[in-house]
Structure formats: C-alpha cells, structure tokens
Amino acid sequence: MDEVETAxxxxxxxxxxxxxxxxxxxxxxxxxxxxxxxxKTAEVDDHTFLDYANRITDLASFRQRRVVEYGRKWKVCEGFQFILKHQAEALIHLGVPPQFKDDVLWRLWRLYLQKSRQAYTKNPVGSKVPPGAGDAEHDPSANDTGAPSTIQTGDPSANEKEGGPSANRPKRHKVYPSGSEDSSAYLSLRMRRSNGLMSMNKTLALLYLGLLWCREALTLADLLRLVREGHLPFINAFECLPEEMKLFGRDLPVFRVQSIPSYRMLHREACCLAVYMKLSSFPTVGPECLQHPTLLTLRYLVLLNLPDQLHPWVCQVINLVGLDKRSALTFAPQARARLPFYDVQAAALIVVTLKMLFGVDDCSEWDLSNQAYDKNKDDPDQHGFSIRRWYRLLQAALVRARRREEDHTARMQWTAQKPIYPSWERKASYIKKRRMVDQLRTAFTRLTGSPAEPERRPPSSFRFRWGGEEGEESWDGPSLSHKVLDTIVKKRRGGETAINMAYWHPPLKKCKAWPCRNHFEADRSTLPRMYCWLLELFSFLLGVKEALVHEEVLRVERLLIDRPQRSWKPQDGEKRRRRRRTRSGGETGKTGRTNLSSDRRGKPASHGFPQKNRLDT
Known part of the structure; x- marks a missing residue:
C-alpha cells in the first residue's frame, strides 16, 4: 500500500x-x-463528513421543491439491447470472432423482438390488431442484407429508421422525467409469461444460443464462470446504459441482479427461448466442432492431469453409446429435441471410462495402484499410472482452488457505482448507507493492507496448472500426461483389453414420476466414496450440482448397458431362430454388476458382440 500511495x-x-x-x-x-x-504528510479522504447532514434549512419556508433529474423516454427492451451489446463486446474481447455480434446475436435479438411484438411488427404489444397478423417470419440463419452493422447506436433516430424498439413510439419533443415507459409490465408475472418479456437471465440464454449457433468453444459452464469472475457484464450491467436513459423506481427489480443463475436454470431458459422464437435446427455438431464430446473430453483430460493414453478409451465409449452421431448432438427446437448438456456429458463419459478401467468401487482401483507401485519400484524406468498418486494431487489442488473461490466470492462487490433509487423519499437514506459502506471499506483496506475488492483474474479455461515440481506455489503438481496404462490393460488379439471385467452401476430404471428429479442424495450413502469424489470434482470444475453429473452418468450407462446386441448364429443342422435382443442391468432396485467380457449366455465377447462393440483399442 505504501508504494501505491507514495508513487x-x-x-x-x-x-x-x-x-x-x-x-x-x-x-x-x-x-x-x-x-x-x-x-510531508499524506492526504486522507474523510468520509465522515456528510454534506446533507449540515445543510441549512429555512423552517419558515414551504415544502422544499424536489429536484427531479430528467432524461429521454425509453423502453425496457432498449436497455436490454444496450446490455447485450456490451456483453457481446466483452465476448469478442475474450476471443470470440467479431461476426458473432453482427451476424448472429443481432439477428437473434431482432427475431426475439418480432416474436414478442415489441418491434419489427405491424401489431405491437398493446395494439388491437390480433397477434400474428402481418408478422413476417425471420430466420437468423438466412442472409439478411438489411441488418445494420451494430446492435445499438446512441442516436434514437437511427433506431427509428431501422425499425428498432423506438420505431413504435410516437415522436415527442417534450422532456420527460427519469424511468422507463413500460417497466410496470415487467413486474407482472402473467405479462412476462404471456408476452415472453426479457430478463437478465434471458440475456445470458440468448448469448449461449448465439455461441451454439456459431459452434464456439465456450460452453455453458464457461459462460457462467466468466460471469462469476466479472469478465462478462451481468451483476451491475445496467451501469453501461447511457446517461440519457435514467433508471429509477420500478426499473430496480427489472435490471437488478441478486444472484447468478444456476447451470440448470440457464439451460432451461435457453431451451424455452429457442422454442419461443421457433428457431430452426442448429448447425450440426461434427467431430471438427469444439462442442463435440471427442474434443471436450480431451480438454477435460488435460485439465484433470490424466494420461493421454486414456483418450482412445473414452473415444471408444463415445462410439459404444452412439454419441458420435451428428443427430444425437444437434439441437432442433422445432422438433422438441433435447438440448444436450455438452460439458456435463463429456464429464460423464470420463467417469464411465474410469469405472470401466479402474472399477471405482473403493477396492479395485487401490489394488491396481498397488500393482503399479510395485512395478515402478522394481523398474525405475517404468512410468505406470497410479490412481492413488493422481487422487492425492487432485485432492490437494481441489482444496486450494476452493479456498481461492471462497475468498473471491466473499470479496465480490454486489453494489453498483450508480445505484438505482426506488423512490425520492429513500434516496437520502441510500446515499447515507453508501457513504458508510465506503468509509468501512477504506478502514478495512487500511487495517489489513489488502484491497477490499478482489483482483480480477485473467480469463482461462484451466483451473489447475500442471507441469511444475511438487511443492511449488505457482504450480499444482507434476504432469501425469506421459504415464502409461500397462498395469490396467493387457495385450490381447493384437489390441489392448482392460484387466477389469466387471462393471458396477446403480439402478438404471427411470423414475416415471414427473416431479421427481433424482434420488442422488438418498442414494449417496450406498455409492462408493471414490465415485462420489469424482462427482464432487466435476461439480466444482463445471459449477454444477453433483446430482446433475450423476444423472448424466446414468444416462450414458443406459445407452451403454442397454445397447442392442448382435443375433447369435446357430450351428449347422439346427433350426434357424433369431435371438431376442437382451437388456442387461437396470431391471432391479439394487446396484448391478455387468460383465463386459461376455454375453448373457456366457459366450466370449467375440461370439456375442460385433467387433466394433468390444471394449478394445
């Protein structure tokens, strides 16, 4: 602090x-x-002096005239338009192509304004024209040469020429008091649902739909992490509004953010918004797309410091469950298709692969670690992967990362530099509280010698740093990417086969009760502790709940265990009969174990399954 003050x-x-x-x-x-x-002495700002408490008042005068700040009249959708513009510019600054704002997000925003009858329509909200009369369909994927090059301009007349939100408002030359025109409609839950009005959470959902349309590398978990770290304007995003758009009174609950939405909530908002806007099918997600599970799992394997030899096994699991097909990953809102949890799905694929190779039943993985330790001890040149050492490195790094996250959350400032006053009567009390907060923050900074606000960390997709020596503060530990899986797999028929032949899984039968989400908290005591630790690890990395990762693991296991098997061919002379397709696991209410090396008749895997369904590489 002395270096800063005496600079x-x-x-x-x-x-x-x-x-x-x-x-x-x-x-x-x-x-x-x-x-x-x-x-020489230092100059210190004294926040204890309050100007409004020492002013002179004439008691004989009448009621003091209220000083009202004026600004131009505006609508709430114009405020959200400015916020979307600044959010898009922040993403472009982080590496998203500039075409994202002009070619994709602007078209989605214009389509939303048309569907909600706020602009680009002959029957705006509040008119007597029946809904749907005179509206022209607009496809964001089509080439529209009439779209402007920017989302919003500071000149209201430019919006009127382009048919923007100001076009439906009559031209007036009178100066109006501060506050928006239609904020009261946004306070009614019935109006918000019937007209599909915008909210702060929907701005993030619209950004996510635009990123999906562009097939960018940013996932939904990355978008929420950028919001939490302050790299994306969201908490106090209304500060980016121009000076002529004054916020007052009923604008407070519309633009104020009291909490960051959860992963599941934002995913549901994106699905509902895509269905409401009647978007066509999104571009297909192929192996070259960064949202594909093949590339996402590779990214998470590097992040978790797992061996590179594990990725071919994950790719084979992707092939077994059928997630390598484009139809299983493409989002089609009009067909009511499911929007995949791309990042959580990649985490579930890694968990299933670890269960196949190591068991993850609190017994098999430690036995394999003992074998790897003995083999590395006898031959120093061996680089066998030990899951025990990997667990110790990740657990220590996870504890340090959680402490940093808790410290950053505790220091996060939710108050804005330009607060919104709910009424003129409470403005004086708000100013007094704000000055008291500034005084306490200054005193805290002087006593502790550290800034009250957290330092903004540079944006990065990697929460851990691997590659340094053990004990270095700037690194989380040595890299294990070069380790081999020689103690986990064995050579067989010109390929490699996992030593672990049994695969345990929870009950795979779906619950038909619609209000029931999951039974993870009730079944936590029956699950292996190593498996729960893996769920906890991915829950922290992705910013989701452990139950969501568990649900996605069960979905992958249903696709894996219940896959159709090839019909068994009888011997010559026997009557030809077609073997019924069987389903293994998930029929009982207790945890099941499936032998991946044989079929239901006890035949070898090469006799029961086709070659592509064997768990070999």
Missing part, C-alpha cells in the same frame, strides 16, 4: 539520496532506507 512523490531523501518513501501511523512520510522523517 507520486519521487524527491530523493536528503540523507541517503534514495527514493524509498513510506507513510507512518501519524501519516508522515519517512525514508525506509535511513528512517529519515520529513514534514
């Missing part, structure tokens, strides 16, 4: 000629080299 004073010391000043407890400058005290 402007560069006069050398008269005794030692050094420029190394500091401030003492009585606010006097002294040289840290020779402890020479000079007459």
């Amino acid at each position: 402007d004073y560069v006069v050398p010391c008269a005794v030692c000629s050094a420029v190394n000043w500091a401030i003492s407890a009585d606010l006097k400058y002294y040289c840290k080299s020779c402890h020479n005290v000079i007459d």
Whole structure:
C-alpha cells in the first residue's frame, strides 16, 4: 500500500539520496532506507463528513421543491439491447470472432423482438390488431442484407429508421422525467409469461444460443464462470446504459441482479427461448466442432492431469453409446429435441471410462495402484499410472482452488457505482448507507493492507496448472500426461483389453414420476466414496450440482448397458431362430454388476458382440 500511495512523490531523501518513501501511523512520510522523517504528510479522504447532514434549512419556508433529474423516454427492451451489446463486446474481447455480434446475436435479438411484438411488427404489444397478423417470419440463419452493422447506436433516430424498439413510439419533443415507459409490465408475472418479456437471465440464454449457433468453444459452464469472475457484464450491467436513459423506481427489480443463475436454470431458459422464437435446427455438431464430446473430453483430460493414453478409451465409449452421431448432438427446437448438456456429458463419459478401467468401487482401483507401485519400484524406468498418486494431487489442488473461490466470492462487490433509487423519499437514506459502506471499506483496506475488492483474474479455461515440481506455489503438481496404462490393460488379439471385467452401476430404471428429479442424495450413502469424489470434482470444475453429473452418468450407462446386441448364429443342422435382443442391468432396485467380457449366455465377447462393440483399442 505504501508504494501505491507514495508513487507520486519521487524527491530523493536528503540523507541517503534514495527514493524509498513510506507513510507512518501519524501519516508522515519517512525514508525506509535511513528512517529519515520529513514534514510531508499524506492526504486522507474523510468520509465522515456528510454534506446533507449540515445543510441549512429555512423552517419558515414551504415544502422544499424536489429536484427531479430528467432524461429521454425509453423502453425496457432498449436497455436490454444496450446490455447485450456490451456483453457481446466483452465476448469478442475474450476471443470470440467479431461476426458473432453482427451476424448472429443481432439477428437473434431482432427475431426475439418480432416474436414478442415489441418491434419489427405491424401489431405491437398493446395494439388491437390480433397477434400474428402481418408478422413476417425471420430466420437468423438466412442472409439478411438489411441488418445494420451494430446492435445499438446512441442516436434514437437511427433506431427509428431501422425499425428498432423506438420505431413504435410516437415522436415527442417534450422532456420527460427519469424511468422507463413500460417497466410496470415487467413486474407482472402473467405479462412476462404471456408476452415472453426479457430478463437478465434471458440475456445470458440468448448469448449461449448465439455461441451454439456459431459452434464456439465456450460452453455453458464457461459462460457462467466468466460471469462469476466479472469478465462478462451481468451483476451491475445496467451501469453501461447511457446517461440519457435514467433508471429509477420500478426499473430496480427489472435490471437488478441478486444472484447468478444456476447451470440448470440457464439451460432451461435457453431451451424455452429457442422454442419461443421457433428457431430452426442448429448447425450440426461434427467431430471438427469444439462442442463435440471427442474434443471436450480431451480438454477435460488435460485439465484433470490424466494420461493421454486414456483418450482412445473414452473415444471408444463415445462410439459404444452412439454419441458420435451428428443427430444425437444437434439441437432442433422445432422438433422438441433435447438440448444436450455438452460439458456435463463429456464429464460423464470420463467417469464411465474410469469405472470401466479402474472399477471405482473403493477396492479395485487401490489394488491396481498397488500393482503399479510395485512395478515402478522394481523398474525405475517404468512410468505406470497410479490412481492413488493422481487422487492425492487432485485432492490437494481441489482444496486450494476452493479456498481461492471462497475468498473471491466473499470479496465480490454486489453494489453498483450508480445505484438505482426506488423512490425520492429513500434516496437520502441510500446515499447515507453508501457513504458508510465506503468509509468501512477504506478502514478495512487500511487495517489489513489488502484491497477490499478482489483482483480480477485473467480469463482461462484451466483451473489447475500442471507441469511444475511438487511443492511449488505457482504450480499444482507434476504432469501425469506421459504415464502409461500397462498395469490396467493387457495385450490381447493384437489390441489392448482392460484387466477389469466387471462393471458396477446403480439402478438404471427411470423414475416415471414427473416431479421427481433424482434420488442422488438418498442414494449417496450406498455409492462408493471414490465415485462420489469424482462427482464432487466435476461439480466444482463445471459449477454444477453433483446430482446433475450423476444423472448424466446414468444416462450414458443406459445407452451403454442397454445397447442392442448382435443375433447369435446357430450351428449347422439346427433350426434357424433369431435371438431376442437382451437388456442387461437396470431391471432391479439394487446396484448391478455387468460383465463386459461376455454375453448373457456366457459366450466370449467375440461370439456375442460385433467387433466394433468390444471394449478394445
């Protein structure tokens, strides 16, 4: 703190000629080299003086005239348009192509305004024209040469020329008091649902739909993490509005953010918004797309410091469950198709692969670790992967990352620099509370010597840093990507086969009760602790609940265990009969175990399954 406060004073010391000043407890400058005290004192802002508490009031006068700040009349959708513009510019600054704002997000926003009858329509909200009369369908994927190059301009007349939100408002030359025109409609739950009005959460959902349309590398978990770290305007995003758009009164509950939405809530908002806008099928997600599970699992394997030899096994699991098909990953809102949890799905594929190779039943993985330790001890040149060492590294890194996250959350500032006053009567009390908060923050900074606000961390997709030596503060541990799986797999028929032949799984039968989400909390005590730790690890990395990761693991296991099997061919002379397709696991109410190396008749895997369904690489 002394270096910051004394940075402007560069006069050398008269005794030692050094420029190394500091401030003492009585606010006097002294040289840290020779402890020479000079007459210069530091200037301190005194927040205890309140101007409004010492003003002179004429008691004989009538009621004081209220000073009203004026601004131009505007609509709420214009405010959200400015916020979307700044959010798009923040994403472009983080690496998203500039075409995202002009070619995709602007078209989606214009289509939303048309569907909600707020602009680009002949029957706006509040008119007597029946809904749907005169509206032209608009496809964001079509080439529209009439779209402007920017989302919003500061000149309201430019919006009227383009048919924007200001086009439906009559031209007036009178100056109006602050506040929006239609904020009262946004306070009614019935109006919001019937007209599909915008909210702060829907701005993030619209951004996510635009990123999906562009097939960008940012997932939904990455978008929420950028919001939590402050790289994407959301918490106090109304501060980016221009000065002529004054926020007051009923605008407070519309633009104020009291909490960051959860992953599941934002995913549901995106699905509902896509169905409401009647979007066509999104571009297909192929192997070249960064949302594909093949590339997403590779990214998470590097993040979790797992061996590179594990990725071919994950790719084979993707092939077994059928997630390598484009139809299983493409989002089609008009067909009521399910929007996949791309990042959570990749995490579930890694968990299923670890269960196949290591067991993850609190017994098999530690036995394999003992074998890897003995083999590495006998031959120092061996680089066998030990899941015990990997667990210790990840657990220590997870504890440190959680502490950093808790410290950042505790220091996060939710108050805005330009607050919104709910009424003129409460404005004075709001100013007084704000000054008290500033005074306490200044005192806390002076006592602790650390800034009250957290330092904004640079945006990064990796929460851990691997590659350094053990014990270094800047690194979380050594890299295990070069480790081999020689103690986990064995050579067989020109390929590699997992030593672990049994696969345990929870009950796979779906619950038919519609209000029932999951039974993870009730079944937590029956699940292996190593499996619960894996769910906890991915829950922290993705910012989701453990139950959501568990649900996606069960979905992948249903696709894996219940896959159709090839019909068994009888011997010559027997009557030809077709073997019924069987389904293994999920029929009982208790945890099941499936032998992946044989079929229901006990035949070898090569006799029961086709070659592509064998768990070999």
